[in-house]
Amino acid sequence: MKKGNVYRVYPDKEQRTLLEQHFGAARFVYNHSLSLENLMYNRFRTNITEIDLNNHLVSLKETFPWLKDINSQSLQQANRNLLIGFKNFFNGNGSYPTTKKKKDNNFSFQVPQNYQINLTSSHIYLPKIGWMKIIIHRDFLSKEFIENNLVLKEVNGELILDQKLNREFKVLKTLTVSRTSAGRYHVSILIEDNEPYPEPVSFTEETTVGIDVGIKSFAVLSTGKVIDNPKFLKKSLKKLIKLQRSVSRKPKGSKNRRKAVAKLAKQHQLVANQRNDFQHQVSATIISENQAVAMEDLNVKGMIRNHCLAQSISDVGWSEFIRKLMYKAEWYGKTILRIGRFDASSKLCNVCGYNNKELTLDIREWKCPSCKTLHDRDRNASINIKKIALSNLNTHGTWERAYGLTDKSQGNEVGSLWF
Structure with a gap:
């Protein structure tokens, strides 16, 4: 059974710069590969495979040397995400892949391998970025499962869970790093606990x-x-309007405008978090x-x-x-x-x-x-x-x-x- 857990991370100033570079590079590679796919199909009625797209990354890095500073597996994952989008479209499960734009808040990239989690000090290591503070408010795996099924390494008396050492167990899957419009960074850790999904229980009219x-x-x-409908947006609408007016009054490109935009994004984030928490509570109650x-x-x-x-x-x-x-x-x-x-x-x-x-x-x-x-x-x-x-x-x-x-x-x- 696969489950994903989202945790907040706190990068320092240098790491935030590196994360922003990874966000932009993943978006750039995705858009570039999309244009290649469209070009090859429109002119020659042929599709490009994932292997071809990944091989093309070598020449792409020569043209754009700044791509060499990015984790290569994250760039390859961008190509894979594009092809998954095409597959879902042709299977009738999604829309045709379109260009990702920075203004649409597309800030995410994936790390398939080689990340580490310090279980003692609550830090996480990402390739090309380094160690960051992480708040593990919920166990992604039980302590018993980790001790009995995974390999831990000890460094200076601290226990570290290394994805590379546990690759054969296929438990630690892809890690996704994202940033909200309010400037908060999160990582989502996908876990496969090798437990099958439960068989559907029988139901009657009464149940x-x-x-x-x-x-x-x-x-x-x-x-x-x-x-009852909590109407989180409606309750915050007056405050949002006030903050939006504050943004409109500030000159474009000024520091005060950036501060006003940050306050507005923070309020929108609050509304989204309230709605998300409410829906989790209601859905969990109904299902149980x-x-x-x-x-x-x-x-x-x-x-x-x-x-x-x-x-x-x-x-x-x-x-x-x-x-x-x-x-x-x-x-x-x-x-x-x-x-x-x-x-x-x-x-x-x-x-x-x-x-x-x-x-x-x-x-x-x-x-x-x-x-x-x-x-x-x-x-x-x-x-x-x-x-x-x-x-x-x-x-x-x-x-x-x-x-x-x-x-x-x-x-x-x-x-x-x-x-």
């Missing part, structure tokens, strides 16, 4: 919950539980309390085009919340069921099945003309989402068959997906 995500309420469950979760397949990109709702939809963060639910369900052997985005969940009476085609978005409660049941719009939708998901399984396949669904073609056939 399945339907979720209807929204703006007024963050989520409404079919059990009747309502999770239920064996299966039913959700709608929302077209978030299309919904954001509505300028009246774009800010509120971005603030609530549906896509990231669903992503958290998916990988946590995979960790604990739970099941995610998805229904189509065009299924009538809100307009359908969950008691008699009457379809209220006149229901508009501003109506939050409605009374069924057929059975006279008074419905809360979101609660009714969550119950229907659960019913539709379970109905699709019973109609198109067995419960056991649902566990094996892994791709879109199967998902369309059955009407639900297991992740």
Whole structure:
């Protein structure tokens, strides 16, 4: 089972310069390789392999000597990331790779090998950069696992976990270094603990919950539980506007403008951290309390085009919340069921099945003309989402068959997906 843990690091002034050089070099190599791929395909209808791109790095370093100061494996990983992007695009799992731009906050590079972690003094070593202070607030591996399965070296009485010495065990995977817009540096350590993913546990109608995500309420469950929308962005909007005005008043290129930009980025970082922490808590609770979760397949990109709702939809963060639910369900052997985005969940009476085609978005409660049941719009939708998901399984396949669904073609056939 693969898991990634993110930790904050504190480089000194010289190391920050080196990190920025690595960010820029990885972005430069990615864009250069992308232009080569596009050129070769448009003119000769041929693709360049990863080996060819890596061999081209030799001549590229002669043209741009500053690339020699960068960890070579990080540059090779940039080429690999590009080809993975192409593979995902042709498999229908992503968009076509585009040029990375500095203004889009693309500050990251990867270190596949040869990093070290000082478990005694909490420092991390990166090739070409050196030792940096790291805050390990959460164990990426248990002490027992490290002692029993990995090789530690002792230097001046300090225990160091060297990725190079443990390469044969294939536990310490790729390390990713990144920087936020607020100037905070992080490393993400990918770990393979060689434990298989748990088998999906069986679920029934009683152990399945339907979720209807929204703006007024963050989520409404079919059990009747309502999770309020904290609206972190809206609460900080006045402060953000004030900070943005402060940036606009400062002359471009001045020190005061850089200070104002830093304050603005720090506030945006605070909002993002609040939203991320909230989503982690909610997703962990839902996954731990239920064996299966039913959700709608929302077209978030299309919904954001509505300028009246774009800010509120971005603030609530549906896509990231669903992503958290998916990988946590995979960790604990739970099941995610998805229904189509065009299924009538809100307009359908969950008691008699009457379809209220006149229901508009501003109506939050409605009374069924057929059975006279008074419905809360979101609660009714969550119950229907659960019913539709379970109905699709019973109609198109067995419960056991649902566990094996892994791709879109199967998902369309059955009407639900297991992740």
